[in-house]
Amino acid sequence: MIVAVLQLTLGFYFLGTLLSLGYLLRRSDALARVALGVTCAGCAVHTVLLAFQMFSGDATPWVSFGNALSFFSWSLVVVLLTAVFRQRLYVLGAFMLPLAFLALASTAVLPSENQALHPMFHVVWVHVTLSMLGAVGFAVAFVAGLMYLIQDWLLKSKQFNLLYVKLPPLDVLDRLNQHSIVLGFPLLTLGILMGAMSAQLTLGAYISWNSEQIWALVTWAFYLAVLVGRVAVGWRAKKAACLTVVGFVGVLLTFLGVLFKEESLPVNL
Amino acid sequence: MNVIVVGVSHKTSSVELRELLMVPESRVGEAIRRLMAHPNIHEGVFLQTCNRVEVYAVTDRVDDGVAAVREFLADAHLSLSAERLLPHLYRHAGDRAVTHLFRVASSLDSLVVGEPQILGQVKACFRDASTHNASGVILNKVFQKAISVAKRVRTETRIAENAVSVSYAAVELAQKVFGNLAGRTVMLVGAGEMAKLAARHLVGHGVRNVLLTTRDALRGQDMVDRFHGTFVPFDAFRAQLHKADIVLCSTGAPHYVIGPDEVARAVRERWNRPMFLIDVAVPRNIDPDVRRVDNAFLFDMDDLEAHVEQNREDRRMEAARAEGIVRDEVGVVLRWMQSLKATPMIVELQKYAEAVKQAELDKAFGRFERLTAEQREAMESLASGIAKKLLHGSLAALKDAVRSSSNGSVSADAAGHCYPLEAQRDATESAPVRHPADRSEPGAPPSAAAVTADRENVAE
Numbered sequence: 050m051i052v053a054v055l056q057l058t059l060g061f062y063f064l065g066t067l068l069s070l071g072y073l074l075r076r077s078d079a080l081a082r083v084a085l086g087v088t089c090a091g092c093a094v095h096t097v098l099l100a101f102q103m104f105s106g107d108a109t110p111w112v113s114f115g116n117a118l119s120f121f122s123w124s125l126v127v128v129l130l131t132a133v134f135r136q137r138l139y140v141l142g143a144f145m146l147p148l149a150f151l152a153l154a155s156t157a158v159l160p161s162e163n164q165a166l167h168p169m170f171h172v173v174w175v176h177v178t179l180s181m182l183g184a185v186g187f188a189v190a191f192v193a194g195l196m197y198l199i200q201d202w203l204l205k206s207k208q209f210n211l212l213y214v215k216l217p218p219l220d221v222l223d224r225l226n227q228h229s230i231v232l233g234f235p236l237l238t239l240g241i242l243m244g245a246m247s248a249q250l251t252l253g254a255y256i257s258w259n260s261e262q263i264w265a266l267v268t269w270a271f272y273l274a275v276l277v278g279r280v281a282v283g284w285r286a287k288k289a290a291c292l293t294v295v296g297f298v299g300v301l302l303t304f305l306g307v308l309f310k311e312e313s314l315p316v317n318l
Numbered sequence: 319m320n321v322i323v324v325g326v327s328h329k330t331s332s333v334e335l336r337e338l339l340m341v342p343e344s345r346v347g348e349a350i351r352r353l354m355a356h357p358n359i360h361e362g363v364f365l366q367t368c369n370r371v372e373v374y375a376v377t378d379r380v381d382d383g384v385a386a387v388r389e390f391l392a393d394a395h396l397s398l399s400a401e402r403l404l405p406h407l408y409r410h411a412g413d414r415a416v417t418h419l420f421r422v423a424s425s426l427d428s429l430v431v432g433e434p435q436i437l438g439q440v441k442a443c444f445r446d447a448s449t450h451n452a453s454g455v456i457l458n459k460v461f462q463k464a465i466s467v468a469k470r471v472r473t474e475t476r477i478a479e480n481a482v483s484v485s486y487a488a489v490e491l492a493q494k495v496f497g498n499l500a501g502r503t504v505m506l507v508g509a510g511e512m513a514k515l516a517a518r519h520l521v522g523h524g525v526r527n528v529l530l531t532t533r534d535a536l537r538g539q540d541m542v543d544r545f546h547g548t549f550v551p552f553d554a555f556r557a558q559l560h561k562a563d564i565v566l567c568s569t570g571a572p573h574y575v576i577g578p579d580e581v582a583r584a585v586r587e588r589w590n591r592p593m594f595l596i597d598v599a600v601p602r603n604i605d606p607d608v609r610r611v612d613n614a615f616l617f618d619m620d621d622l623e624a625h626v627e628q629n630r631e632d633r634r635m636e637a638a639r640a641e642g643i644v645r646d647e648v649g650v651v652l653r654w655m656q657s658l659k660a661t662p663m664i665v666e667l668q669k670y671a672e673a674v675k676q677a678e679l680d681k682a683f684g685r686f687e688r689l690t691a692e693q694r695e696a697m698e699s700l701a702s703g704i705a706k707k708l709l710h711g712s713l714a715a716l717k718d719a720v721r722s723s724s725n726g727s728v729s730a731d732a733a734g735h736c737y738p739l740e741a742q743r744d745a746t747e748s749a750p751v752r753h754p755a756d757r758s759e760p761g762a763p764p765s766a767a768a769v770t771a772d773r774e775n776v777a778e
Contacts, residue, residue, distance in 0.1 A: 219496075287612050
């Protein structure tokens, strides 16, 4: 059942991605509206999938990395839909939907069965939820940064093409970038703190220096520098866009770190 | 009844000829009266803009109407002979005349396709005609439809989007950098006309602060007054460059007055907030190497032209969609005009029914002299009901037949032969329905006025 719902969601997101990319190549807004409808349908089915993933079995939600990625993907789509409905930024779909699709598609190849954990581990779902929401903030900042760099390049090279017309003004993208990090950073900070606390409770140490923890701390420190740099030395506009695009690599490496740790450890932590 | 248009436009004549045909605003009323004095012209609207002078008219016979309008136009100016004017005149009749008006109002026939002024000019000329009782049922309908078609084209296509003038392109580009321009600061370096025009557009879009600098303090003061700005001495403007979000440069200097180092320093002082620089001077005033500075966006005249050309291309593509809308709406108006052919016959039929009803009632009342007022009222109501019901089917069938047939007179004649009507007029050749309400109230929908006329005839 879960597999069928997952496939249906993936189907909607894939179609939404194709339509959103098609919108970039066509003048009309009609494709964007169709893409929006498909994405809404995908999000609805995805909500059902998440409910299945959370409440099936005896385990606490999110303890498998696959489920956490599914939540990440769902949150991205919710943010996308909010931005589209509120700001009419249809173009965001062409950049965010592929990310959501890839995140969800990767869950299909990851182990999905939840393992029964010690009751102490149950606090881990708060850590995962907060960290994933933080990652969503950085993903949106990454998309805003990427769009900024493209628009910057189009303006500098005087290419007044369809993509130039459809991408938002630089100032809008810079503010989206800033707000996403301002929201994502405290969430990641809290997520890391919760992770450290749960590690202390269960393993007796706040940190065990595995690849996930190292990359999470590196990413956290990087985004702290980006935030402080914006306020203290004016790292904004193109520089901020470059930094957030690079910073998202840290997020992806942290994800990979979790994955490798899952394979090497008998329990999910 | 036929709608015709005769006139000249930027496509068929020089500006000198159009100038001769233009009528000063104070004499428009007199011109309209002169047009309407011609026996072949039943309705008329005189449309004049800087790119066209046209007369729209309703006439019985197209050739006579066209001749009358030509005569009217040739009389516009003493120095204008008919021989000189005729080769430049175009004429359209029927559906082509209506299509022409719809295209004009929708700015599809304009020099700059999609420009917004034409609709206001069409409205103003139509208002003048209404004020001077020159437009009637048909032109009221056609012009009101033209105005609604133009609005539809504007909302359903992107024909009016994107700048097609170089000065306005600067605003669009600035919006691509800053989004909303409200509260931004622009610095004008030099007092070139193009820069002033662009600055006016920018101020119109919310730019709040205007800094001005020029070598000539007198000209500078003039610009300070015009833009309510702040004057910056020319020697000191580089030090204040960082205050400007937008820099508009148009000095007469034969060399660069702003270089990459100055812009890089300004961007640094702005904490990397983007700067938008427009160089409309020829020779250029801003070193092209400024393009290499991060967060500084430099555009010169060629770039602005390229932007405008792209927009023109976009408008041409949208114009094709707009033509489709015009075609649809012309069909609607033509069907309405077709249905007008039945109006005189309908009025006659209603008069006939009323007369028969009244005669029969008079006979009945003569026979029953002691009827109470209530009984008389009941009989009158009964007779009216019967007359209306008997007519209803015939009138509906007549309207349908006229609307769907290519020659409505056939159906109207057939209906006329079924009843002994007093005036057996040819429906197609009848005079237009011109009700006082249509002339005194330009805002009233003409179709409603026509219906009112019919109803009043029934009530007589």
